[in-house]
Amino acid sequence: MTTISTATPKASAIHHATPQPHAPAHSATDIPLITGGVTRSDVTRNVMDPIEQGVNGRWWAAFALALTALLIGVVCTWYQIKTGIGTWGLNRTVGWAFDITNFVFWVGIGHAGTLISAVLLLLRQKWRTSINRSAEAMTIFAVICAGIFPVIHMGRPWLAHWVFPLANTRGTLWVNFRSPLLWDVFAIGTYFTVSLLFWYLGLIPDLATMRDRAKGLRKKVLGFFAMGWNGAARTWSRYETACVLLAALATPLVVSVHSVVSTDFATSFVPGWHATVFPPYFVIGAVFSGFAMVLTLMLIARGVMRFENYITMKHIHAMCKVIVFTGSIVGLAYTTELFTAWWSGVGYEVFAFKNRMFGPMAWSYWIMFGCNVIAPQALWFRKVRNSLGAVFLITLLVNVGMWFERFVIIVTSLTRDYLPSSWASYTPTWIEGGTMLGAFGLFFTLFLLFCRFLPMICVFEVKTVLPPSTGSKGGHH
């Protein structure tokens, strides 16, 4: 293959701050970011192969599984919209359960993508290069999954557009700017837009590479999306500037989105929701769960797509450290909640937390606590971090735990609030379970399609972190 790639990495302001890319960055540890002695051409070939050569049987199996889950979700959602929200297990006391739990869960998952691509970009963390593309894709897919729930949880989803401040003929009737649900609409809308732009912008050089390697219609389509990328120094320079600008724009979103989501609860009157600690608590929880999900996906992709050389133990170690760090902050948040409830002296607050820990749904609290606070502590140990199986298990536990965190906050708080006469329990229905499964199906379907049709690893950025010896070897492109 003798195509001249126009996406030749240039000395970028961000990634090539030093002439010797790897030297200072690797001083902390000896493990290189990219292993296996891959060359620049290897990078292009390894990443492009699944796209250009087609995928293996394992991909098809995974895709079939994901699509089945998605279809189950579609059927359940269709049935629910046709019949009524009554097909979920909600009641007069518990008005939200799986729906908003899943919403917050998926929004949280999305956070890691933005954090990795924007914040780590600004902080010049080079280890992000191998994972940022998929992390960003994950963000977008997670936000799509999240966005479905607030729509289908409505009693009349066909009127969902009423939550947008649209011009209408209803006189002065507009939306309620005091409602946190409306803030959600803006927060999620902004987040999705910026994430999508950022992801797309990051894809352009690689799309150009693909374009240059393609023929026929494929070349035309890719050419359209590559927006005439020519790889000129000026193009690269402007590209880098745009990236930094968008990163700066996206960075506050990492904090704002989940802070706004948390106000759904914090501004409400329900004991167990009504807490000022919620915004930071939710943000850190989101980063925690997002990193766990990125790591879960990376470990799968690493095995399925044979990206061992790109997603190395160094990446895994770095992410494990983030997880144990954020997990500990989450643990701190849990204990802070208990402290503030006790310190407030408000009987209802104290009761809400005692009820969480020892009430009829205490099992969910202890699942949450065990998975989120205790399980990640194992990652302090290098031995554990070196064991892919252990890391994979812990990331799964964190995902489960973070789902339960939202479930605990939403459901156990609602089941028993002020008037004991209205206390009620909650049991999900199969329809509700199917809808939740469908969200996972959608997520993985989209993710697998992404693996199939777009470069999962950012080719041009990975090339910037190749060791110079191997990097200079492959001169044929």
Next chain:
Amino acid sequence: MTTPRNMQRLDQQLVLPLEGESSDRRSFLRLMGFGVAAGALASCSRAPVSKAVPWLTAPEDITAGRAYRMATTCAACPTGCGALVTCKDGRPLKMEGLPGHAVSDGALCAVGQASVLELYDSQRIDGPQRSDKPCAWADADVAIANALDTLKSAGRVRILTDTRTGPATLATIQSFLARTKDGRHVMYDALSCSAIAAAHLATHGLRAMPRIDLAKAKVLAAFDADFLGTWYSPVEHARGWAAARRNKQPDAHSRHWHFESSMSVTGGVADIRRRLAPHELPAAIARLAALVTGGGGIRSELSCEADLVLLADELRSARGSALVLCGTNDVGVQTQVNQINAALGAYGSTLDLGTSSRQRRGDDAAVLELWNELDSGSVDLLIVAGVNPAFDFPARASTLSKARLFVSLATNHDETSALAHWTCPEPHFLERWDDHEAQDGVVAIGQPLIQPLMNGRTLRLSLARWSGDQSDELALLKRSFEANVFSRQKDIGSFTRWWRDLLHNGFARVAPRGGAHPFQPNGVQAAAARTAPSGGEFALVLTPKVGILDGRHAHNPWLQELADPVSRLAWECEACLSPAAAARLGVSEGDVVRIEAQGMQALRAPVHILPGLHDQVITFPLGYGRACTERFAGIGPKWWEGERTLAQGQRLGSNVAAWREIAHVRVERSGEHVELATVQDYRSLEVPAHLAPAHGEVRNHVRHASVAALAADPHAAHAGTHHPAAAELWSPDHANSGPRFGLAIDLSACNGCSACVIACQAENNVPVVGRDEVRRHREMAWIRIDRYESGTGDDVAVHQQPMMCQHCGHAPCESVCPVLATVHSADGLNQQVYNRCVGTRYCANTCPYKVRRFNWFDYPHEDALENHALNPDVTVRTRGVMEKCSMCVQRIQEARLEVRRLGLAVEDGDIQTACQQTCPTQAIVFGNLDDPKSKVAMLAAGGRSYRVLEELNVAPSVHYLADVRNPRA
């Protein structure tokens, strides 16, 4: 006739299918010819008959869309409460209490409120039936008249009815029976009070029940008498009971002792409640009689001996304003009660035999005799009206068919009509003329408010027809009143004027037939002996529920879905056990038990654990297992995981009527478990001990104080609940330009009778959702009566709290709705805008009172006739929207428009919410909180007033007045 509608039809027919065809000359002519002919034909045809035509000649005094109200008498049971029925567009839609009525004085019970729905019951029997085949009235009349002709000289005719009090009705029955050789009218009540009347026959020489004036009772002791819930005149009694307790000086506040084996509505609100096993009752009454009449005698072995001594002291010192009531159907016991009351000087003060109650006139002995006559095959004609003997006496059901000719006047297909040779249905009481004399000297009229929806005929008219009288109903009634009743008064000379006033007022006072009936001590009899249940056995107590009573309204979905104020269950036929008894049997809530007795087919029922029940007692509700309840099989939304309320063809619960004579039963676990449909899982203000601080946590949503404590400190009820006034951070965001509407609810008057719940359901088109949805905690009631129990055994204290939207000034729901579907009105109402609601349910989550109700499904409105019961002034909500109490905004609007039309201003009391209107104890007061002279503002400013969760600073507009009890110091 060319109406626009007709023109449109013509236009449609003249549009010819020309497209796709080549339009040559021949086809054009052909089509034109066809078109002209078709057009000519179409214009000759008659316009379709549309029934929705405006009135060309409008009925007098009726304006389309404007409600009118007519006075009548509720005949849902024989109590005879006055009703003011609101009609809209020709349809009676809402029963309300008739203000100033001699019996009920402006209130109505839950059953009365619900009975309007039965008018629109599409399963009523439409016209006469031979066996179960429809026929013409003429056929039935000929057959029955022929049979009667042969009976003139010989033969027995028996008319079996529930309590009938109307002078014209009774006169018609008598004149009908007079034409036969051996005719008799037998009355019975399924919830019998026969012993009271029989005891008065023995001790006072008059077969009657005294009228009870509870307002005068300073010390009141009730033994197994649920006079606020299911006894014979709950509205009347509740009003009097509340009057003796309202705003009284400490020494004038009544003390209510209650002794019972079950746990009744009345027992829950008593000042002192003691559990008494059924077998202890005769001994307890005898002991009390001995103590009160001065004998004292030997200390008894009764568990309540000490209490009886104290009670006797109190009763004696309150001579002239003391009263003992007893609900048992044992003549001996009742004569002793009469003896006690006579000794206490109750007759003439708290009890009145001069203007006696005629609300239950049934005679158990006469029914027994009738059964024997039927059994011997000597009854030639049996006419049954208003009762369901095949259900009330299941063991005797087959005996009914032994009558040579058996005519049932059942309105709905029931167990009795299934056996009858002829069924000649009576109309619903809202579509017929009726007469009542529920209280001696108070005659009342029931008038038809709608053209009959079904082809029925009253007992009076049927008897007249069978006697050969062809006059119409009104003429019959007037003739009888003119002859028999008019003469009993002297105030008005003209019958026409008197009759007109009677119709307008709904009732009239005439001279009572009573007279002086002194107590004759020799009439006191010994009570029938009762044995204690042996080890392991339980005493079976059959308890009516406030909505179901004897089952005569069991086919009414509103009453079935009404959460029982005691058990908080709906759609359930539950056996109740005390916690100790349940522990002994090893059963928990929802476990199915088998109740067995010698010679009886075992009953099965799920268990509800009810603190306050006697530990040796198992209760079982009456009125279940009725025919007509099969209709509920499919009630409620249908979806994949939804369970049916009943299996197809199954009846709701089991009929326990055959067990009336069974005293003791064996109870066993069956091993089955069902999840009961309850509206309240947790029934205490005390949070579970393991989740509470070391010293326990009792929530203060219901505040209460004793009379003595309130005398010392008017704010005693709020001790320990001080909340600093919350600082306002922001200026009010919604100006209150008009009045500020609010409610004041007196918790010491509320006894949980649930009349308000049904009133709200009828007024506000609240849907019925069925058992499965109630089980899933999705009942839709806008007002509920929370029940909080505390203590165990004799110390059980019950507090009832009506809870509805609190219309918060700083409503949490208003700020969270993204689409402004819930907003504040200028007059202080929290409004729900149904057609703006997208259904996020955020408002319901954040509501601290959990009063918002969500439409989880499109609730069925398939029965076109039943839909006529819907109030046209209130939207029927669609699926996916939130709803809640609107403080009857349609009533506020109606009153405002009416007042404006009259050029007046709204005054305090002009507007009444549905719940307020029907409350027998007037516990609910609506009005303008900003008007210091309004009743609600004065109550809200009183020492007992507080607001639930006011510490949250949501500024609720509903004020509660602390519950006041009068225990012994």
